[in-house]
Amino acid sequence: MGRSPSDLIVFVLKRLLQLIPVLFGVIVLTFFFTHLDLTDICNAWYPHAGIATIRHCETTINQPIAQQFLTYFTNLLHGNWGASVLGDPVYPKIATALPATVELVLAALFLMVVIGIPLGVVAAQSGGRWADHLVRVFYLSGWATPTYLGAVLAAVFLGPALGLPTGGEYSTNPPPFTQWTHMSVLDAILAGNLAYTADAFAHLVLPATVLAFINMGIATRMTRASMLEVLPLDYVRSARMKGLTEFWVLYKHALRNALITTTTVLGITAGGLLSGTVVIEEVFAWPGIGQYAYASIGGGGSQLNFDGAIAVVIVFATAVVVANLIADILYGVLDPRVDWR
Amino acid sequence: MTEPVLDVQGLTITYTVGAGVFQAVSDVSMQIYPGRVVGIVGETGCGKSTLGKAIPRLLPEPPATIGSGTVVFRGTDLVRLTKRQLPMVRGTGIGMIFQEPLNSLNPAFRVYDQMAEAIRIRHYRDMGYVKSFRGGSMPFDYSVRSTPPVTNPVTKSIVPGGAAAEAVEDKLRTRAEFREEVLRYLRLVRINDPEAILGLYPHELSGGMRQRIMIAMALSERPSLLIADEPTSALDVTIQAQVLTLMKELIDEVKAAILFISHDLGVIAETADEVGVMYAGRIVEYGPVADVFLNPRHPYTKALLRAAPSRYKSDGPLSSIPGTVPNLSRPPSGCRFHPRCPLARDACKASSPPLAIVGAESKVEIVASHRSACFFPEEVPNLP
Numbered sequence: 263m264g265r266s267p268s269d270l271i272v273f274v275l276k277r278l279l280q281l282i283p284v285l286f287g288v289i290v291l292t293f294f295f296t297h298l299d300l301t302d303i304c305n306a307w308y309p310h311a312g313i314a315t316i317r318h319c320e321t322t323i324n325q326p327i328a329q330q331f332l333t334y335f336t337n338l339l340h341g342n343w344g345a346s347v348l349g350d351p352v353y354p355k356i357a358t359a360l361p362a363t364v365e366l367v368l369a370a371l372f373l374m375v376v377i378g379i380p381l382g383v384v385a386a387q388s389g390g391r392w393a394d395h396l397v398r399v400f401y402l403s404g405w406a407t408p409t410y411l412g413a414v415l416a417a418v419f420l421g422p423a424l425g426l427p428t429g430g431e432y433s434t435n436p437p438p439f440t441q442w443t444h445m446s447v448l449d450a451i452l453a454g455n456l457a458y459t460a461d462a463f464a465h466l467v468l469p470a471t472v473l474a475f476i477n478m479g480i481a482t483r484m485t486r487a488s489m490l491e492v493l494p495l496d497y498v499r500s501a502r503m504k505g506l507t508e509f510w511v512l513y514k515h516a517l518r519n520a521l522i523t524t525t526t527v528l529g530i531t532a533g534g535l536l537s538g539t540v541v542i543e544e545v546f547a548w549p550g551i552g553q554y555a556y557a558s559i560g561g562g563g564s565q566l567n568f569d570g571a572i573a574v575v576i577v578f579a580t581a582v583v584v585a586n587l588i589a590d591i592l593y594g595v596l597d598p599r600v601d602w603r
Numbered sequence: 604m605t606e607p608v609l610d611v612q613g614l615t616i617t618y619t620v621g622a623g624v625f626q627a628v629s630d631v632s633m634q635i636y637p638g639r640v641v642g643i644v645g646e647t648g649c650g651k652s653t654l655g656k657a658i659p660r661l662l663p664e665p666p667a668t669i670g671s672g673t674v675v676f677r678g679t680d681l682v683r684l685t686k687r688q689l690p691m692v693r694g695t696g697i698g699m700i701f702q703e704p705l706n707s708l709n710p711a712f713r714v715y716d717q718m719a720e721a722i723r724i725r726h727y728r729d730m731g732y733v734k735s736f737r738g739g740s741m742p743f744d745y746s747v748r749s750t751p752p753v754t755n756p757v758t759k760s761i762v763p764g765g766a767a768a769e770a771v772e773d774k775l776r777t778r779a780e781f782r783e784e785v786l787r788y789l790r791l792v793r794i795n796d797p798e799a800i801l802g803l804y805p806h807e808l809s810g811g812m813r814q815r816i817m818i819a820m821a822l823s824e825r826p827s828l829l830i831a832d833e834p835t836s837a838l839d840v841t842i843q844a845q846v847l848t849l850m851k852e853l854i855d856e857v858k859a860a861i862l863f864i865s866h867d868l869g870v871i872a873e874t875a876d877e878v879g880v881m882y883a884g885r886i887v888e889y890g891p892v893a894d895v896f897l898n899p900r901h902p903y904t905k906a907l908l909r910a911a912p913s914r915y916k917s918d919g920p921l922s923s924i925p926g927t928v929p930n931l932s933r934p935p936s937g938c939r940f941h942p943r944c945p946l947a948r949d950a951c952k953a954s955s956p957p958l959a960i961v962g963a964e965s966k967v968e969i970v971a972s973h974r975s976a977c978f979f980p981e982e983v984p985n986l987p
Contacts, residue, residue: 496706499661500817503701505694505724505824508686518711598804599710 265602270591273602277587281580288579289338292572293331334572344569346558352573355554358444360577362431363543363550365445366473367535369466371528373474374481379524381478382485383512389490397482405479409472409538413545416472427465429547432458469546473539477531484527488520522596529589533582551577605969606677607634608828608860609658614672616650616657619665623932627653629884630672632958635828636969640854640861642875642892644868644907648928650884652702655832655864659697660689677827695725698826698859702833704814708805715801718785718820725824788823789816791856793849811842815849822857830862835870850874868911872896877971880904883929883939886958890973900961900975900983903940909987938976945986946979 325333337344343352378401385397404412421428431437431446439453446462492498493516501515502508540552544561547553551574556562558570594600616628628650635641643651656662658674660681674681676692684692693699701707708717782801789797792815805813814834821829834850835843851874854861863874871878871892878895880888880903888901899905906924926943929935935942941951961980965972977983 494663496701496703497709500701500707500820501709502690503659503661503693503699504721504820505690505692505696505728506720507690515709519709522711597711599806 265594265598269602270594273594274587274591277583277590281583284583285576285579288575289335289572290331292575293334294327296568296571297327297330334569343573346565346567346570350567352567352570355570356551356573356577358441359549359551359554361444362446362548363536363539363552365447366466366469366539366543366548366550367532369470370473370477370535371532373470374478374528377474378478378481379485379517379521382482382524383489383517383520385482385486386489386493387512394486397486401479401482404475404477407476409476409541410545412472412476413469413542416468417545421468426468427461428468429465431462431465431549433461433465469542469548473535473542477535480527480531481524484524485517485520488523489516492516492520518596522593525592525596526589529585529592532589533585536581536585537578605636607636607969608677609633609635609862610673610675611658612673612675614654614657614674615670616653616662617668617670619668625931626670626934627667627884627931628657629934631881631884631886632672633879633886633889634971635860635862637827637860638858639877639969640863640875642863642865642871642878643881644865644871644878645881646907646928647866648931649881650931651864651866651881652832654881655699655830655862658828658830658862659693659699660684661699694721694824694826695728696826697828697830698821698824699830699832700814700818700821700834702836704810704817704834704837707817708813710805712804713801714803714805714808714816715782715785718788718801718816718823719781721820721823722781722784722788784823788819791822791853792816792819794819809842810838811846814838814842814846818846818849818853822853822859825857826859828862829857829859830864832864833866836866847873868896868908880907883934884931885939885976887940887976888974889958890971894962894973898962898973898984900973900980901940901977902944902946902983902986904975905983905986906943938978946977946982948978950978 334344341353343356345351381397381400385394388394417428420426427433432450437450437453437455437458439449439455439458441449442452443449447459447466450458450462489512498511498516501511506515536551538552539548539550540556542548543550543552544556554570555574555578557564558567558574560566594602611634612632614628614631615626618625618627631650631654633641643654645651653662653667657667657669658676658681660669669682672682676697679692681689681692708714785801786797789800794800794812794815800808800812800816805816808816818834831850835846838846847870850863854874861874863871865871875892877890878892879886880895880901882903888895888899888904895904896908899908903924909922910924924943929939929942936952937954938944938947938951938956941947944951956976956978958974958976959980960972961975962973975983
């Protein structure tokens with residue numbers, strides 16, 4: 263039948279193999295984009311550096327570009343992600359920034375699922391009446407809000423009004439315990455520190471809510487559309503005829519099938535969110551990969567960090583592919599008619 | 604005095620589509636008594652399916668509107684129930700088998716889960732977890748209904764005709780008992796190896812198998828009224844015969860009142876005790892099957908019987924009724940059949956004939972008298 267656990271393993275392995283050419287392409291493209299388009303590359307890279315650095319740069323730059331790429335790529339394969347100009351190695355930064363972003367995105371996804379999906383069901387159920395319009399106003403106002411505006415408004419007005427912190431992961435930085443995972447709430451829980459768990463949670467609320475509010479439309483709209491597709495079907499009528507109350511008809515029989523589409527779209531969105539949190543992380547001083555990406559391309563007056571920029575793009579590409587893979591697996595889990603291929 | 608399970612009086616249903624208003628069912632009245640099978644027969648679009656779905660209030664409202672009339676199901680007027688109260692009469696009350704077996708099971712759940720859900724609903728109601736209608740205090744008595752099947756304790760097979768013997772006590776305490784109850788109903792619909800299909804999804808089963816499961820699911824709630832809306836029409840001819848045989852056997856076994864809707868005169872003749880012939884939203888003739896089919900007293904019934912292709916004669920072209928089915932947004936005045944009727948006169952155009960008794964009145968309460976909505980029923984036997 264093609265639905266045994268071994269089929270699933272083969273499916274996942276195949277998809278992970280597909281990741282290799284994708285990543286290679288991404289590395290090649292970003293490397294050449296960052297190395298080919300500047301004429302006075304050493305001055306552009308190191309505007310404030312001393313003459314020794316410039317000299318070192320020029321000896322590197324004078325090598326053929328293919329040789330430079332080979333050097334970078336060999337280093338990467340050996341686990342050396344390079345370093346910034348000032349000597350900060352890239353890998354440790356990525357290793358701490360990525361979990362922070364993953365935490366933020368998961369929190370936003372959670373809100374999108376528990377608020378956005380029921381809103382979609384409500385909208386579909388009241389199709390065309392006031393509740394439907396109200397829901398549409400809600401998710402469209404999120405969808406139409408520019409990220410920077412939503413983030414800044416929340417940080418300036420909403421945060422102080424609700425007494426929520428608007429910057430960083432904790433009130434004191436670094437927190438007085440080891441950060442095992444670099445996910446703020448999880449670390450505080452692992453340390454068994456209740457006060458810091460509450461503190462980390464409070465810090466997470468605002469950025470996650472803004473991220474969720476802006477992207478809520480995807481979950482709500484997809485759920486509404488697929489619910490409207492499912493509701494007139496015969497099996498929904500059979501469920502009603504069994505004597506189930508409308509709640510169970512909607513949230514068990516209809517939503518279970520409508521979720522198949524919503525999950526796929528949410529998976530793709532999750533990949534996009536991981537690479538789309540740059541503005542929100544910058545506004546809320548969230549030490550995630552978006553902030554690191556911004557700094558790497560010289561944002562906020564920081565030094566250009568080309569190794570960092572390439573590394574960030576690699577991580578973003580991987581995130582998109584892995585999020586899609588998870589969406590595909592969930593699709594198969596939700597729809598028993600799908601074979602693992 | 605026997606109470607009818609279902610008493611429909613003057614039911615009128617309209618559809619509002621765009622600017623048009625279609626009267627799909629007009630002034631339909633009928634009674635179904637316990638243990639009786641009433642067939643509804645008619646052409647496509649005559650309103651028979653609308654009638655079947657309107658009884659458990661399954662029609663989407665809007666576009667459908669129940670204009671007037673009452674649908675009294677064991678003392679409760681279903682037309683007056685609010686949306687919140689409706690689930691209480693469905694399932695363990697009125698069960699329904701649909702026309703589309705391929706899509707009537709939820710594709711995302713296993714057969715066992717869907718069967719168990721139906722049995723759980725019935726079980727909760729038996730146990731009194733759900734006592735009254737929500738938002739009101741009309742208690743609903745679930746004790747009056749079809750009898751459960753009796754299984755041979757050794758072979759686990761269904762004892763034919765044993766259903767009426769005695770009701771099996773309802774105890775579903777453990778998971779195993781629950782599973783056994785599911786299996787019991789799957790065996791009731793003659794599925795030979797029910798254990799094998801419990802874990803399957805609907806798409807892994809054939810159409811005939813899915814329809815059997817739908818029937819088992821409806822029966823497992825032990826309804827006091829079962830509505831079968833063309834249960835065999837969407838199936839292959841060979842499977843049709845099997846499911847029909849099954850339905851006929853089950854009718855004897857479960858003792859529920861049954862409303863059997865079909866366009867197939869042969870199916871109705873084989874299954875039903877009484878038959879209502881529908882034309883353009885009205886019942887034009889009603890009565891015991893033998894009376895209506897052997898001695899039709901309405902020109903439409905006569906024409907319909909003549910148009911049914913015979914299995915034994917193959918000489919000559921198939922006969923058909925001249926003219927077309929009327930547009931229900933602008934039905935003909937008076938008798939709706941008059942533009943196509945060989946007996947039509949001025950009186951037929953002026954007013955609509957009532958459904959009046961023809962021949963002898965029935966002496967037995969639960970047997971309907973033969974009625975015809977024609978001004979000239981005595982002339983019908985002379986028609987070709």
